[in-house]
Amino acid sequence: MTPSREPERRARDVLDPVHFDALAGGAGSERTLTGNEDAFVRRRLRPRVLRGPGTPDLSTHLPGARLAAPVVVAPTAFHRLAHRAGEVATGEGVAAAHGLLTVSMMATTAVEDIAETGAALWFQLYVQPDRAFTADVVARAEAAGCRAIVLTVDSPVRGRHVRDERHRFTDLPAGLVCENMRGRDGRLRDLVVDPDLGWDAVAWLRGTTSLPVLVKGVLHPADARLAVEHGVDGVVVSNHGGRQLDGALATLDALPAVVDAVAGRVPVLLDGGVRSGVDALVALALGADAVMVGRPVLWGLALSGADGVRAVLDDLADALAHAMALAGAHRPADLTPDLVVVP
Numbered sequence: 463m464t465p466s467r468e469p470e471r472r473a474r475d476v477l478d479p480v481h482f483d484a485l486a487g488g489a490g491s492e493r494t495l496t497g498n499e500d501a502f503v504r505r506r507l508r509p510r511v512l513r514g515p516g517t518p519d520l521s522t523h524l525p526g527a528r529l530a531a532p533v534v535v536a537p538t539a540f541h542r543l544a545h546r547a548g549e550v551a552t553g554e555g556v557a558a559a560h561g562l563l564t565v566s567m568m569a570t571t572a573v574e575d576i577a578e579t580g581a582a583l584w585f586q587l588y589v590q591p592d593r594a595f596t597a598d599v600v601a602r603a604e605a606a607g608c609r610a611i612v613l614t615v616d617s618p619v620r621g622r623h624v625r626d627e628r629h630r631f632t633d634l635p636a637g638l639v640c641e642n643m644r645g646r647d648g649r650l651r652d653l654v655v656d657p658d659l660g661w662d663a664v665a666w667l668r669g670t671t672s673l674p675v676l677v678k679g680v681l682h683p684a685d686a687r688l689a690v691e692h693g694v695d696g697v698v699v700s701n702h703g704g705r706q707l708d709g710a711l712a713t714l715d716a717l718p719a720v721v722d723a724v725a726g727r728v729p730v731l732l733d734g735g736v737r738s739g740v741d742a743l744v745a746l747a748l749g750a751d752a753v754m755v756g757r758p759v760l761w762g763l764a765l766s767g768a769d770g771v772r773a774v775l776d777d778l779a780d781a782l783a784h785a786m787a788l789a790g791a792h793r794p795a796d797l798t799p800d801l802v803v804v805p
């Protein structure tokens with residue numbers, strides 16, 4: 463087992479096996495899940511020398527957020543499956559690390575309560591066929607202080623999570639609910655993933671909020687171009703951590719064409735398989751403005767709550783700074799594609 467898998471192994475030891483699989487698993491044969499990590503393993507760095515890199519400066523500007531490092535917590539559902547304090551502990555850890563947390567629409571804690579932690583927040587949205595309800599959710603997120611909406615676009619239908627099927631895991635344990643799916647009337651809604659959703663959803667969202675809008679789940683450069691034409695403020699290259707289309711290409715392999723298509727007009731983020739500072743460096747060198755991390759944060763949360771989340775984020779930023787110095791880079795902008803090779 464590679465060192466990067468050690469936190470996952472330790473989380474497996476402390477979690478209910480059904481809940482661990484719900485968090486760790488992917489869709490179908492899980493080839494996309496493993497492919498994301500493998501794509502990083504295939505790359506090697508060709509560092510520059512005698513550049514006087516000095517102390518690295520990782521500061522990064524993203525929609526609604528100035529960050530000390532180009533690392534964002536990806537939206538993941540159900541944090542109370544990982545730790546009883548759930549998203550509140552995650553928020554506390556992110557706040558301590560001066561990071562940025564993307565709250566999942568399927569969080570097991572209300573966005574208002576997560577905001578109380580003081581963490582900088584984005585809010586992830588699945589546009590629902592009930593647009594009035596969706597607009598209410600967005601208004602709640604905005605009122606709670608979220609600084610951008612991250613519209614997930616890779617889920618016209620649900621991925622087949624084989625581990626959940628094997629365990630017949632369909633419902634959250636008693637007492638856990640997706641609090642952001644509660645309407646003004648107090649009634650909880652079930653999530654609908656909408657197979658009819660089209661690009662007009664972006665225009666609709668723009669009309670309901672003044673917050674920046676990023677789209678998450680783009681792999682094809684033509685979609686990246688369309689996203690920019692529809693006025694989005696950022697593109698997240700993602701295959702949902704291998705939980706949607708099994709067989710989709712690794713995000714790192716999809717990144718360069720998306721970066722070309724976006725041509726610097728808006729920030730490009732990447733998630734999927736980022737497990738180390740070197741992984742983050744590789745993604746930045748291939749054109750990402752920042753990376754998002756999903757499961758590593760869940761493992762930190764499962765093992766040590768807020769402290770675990772903080773440690774994951776601090777360690778990743780430190781390791782990225784260290785790798786940048788060794789590669790001869792002072793700022794993320796110094797990281798260029800020529801530094802990365804597939805031998």
Ligand SMILES: Cc1cc2nc3c(=O)[nH]c(=O)nc-3n(C[C@H](O)[C@H](O)[C@H](O)COP(=O)(O)O)c2cc1C
Pocket residue numbers: 484485486498536537538539566567568586614678700701702703704705733734735736754755756757758
């Ligand atoms: C347990 C779990 C729940 C997730 N829930 C959501 C979600 O609610 N919304 C969303 O857009 N993406 C969701 N994702 C996808 C993540 O945002 C992200 O794309 C993925 O986890 C990144 O890959 P990584 O886990 O390899 O870092 C989820 C991923 C996991 C593992």
Ligand SMILES: CCCCC(=O)C(=O)O
Pocket residue numbers: 539568620653702705
């Ligand atoms: C039911 C889908 C919501 C959570 C999600 O996106 C995931 O588990 O990947």
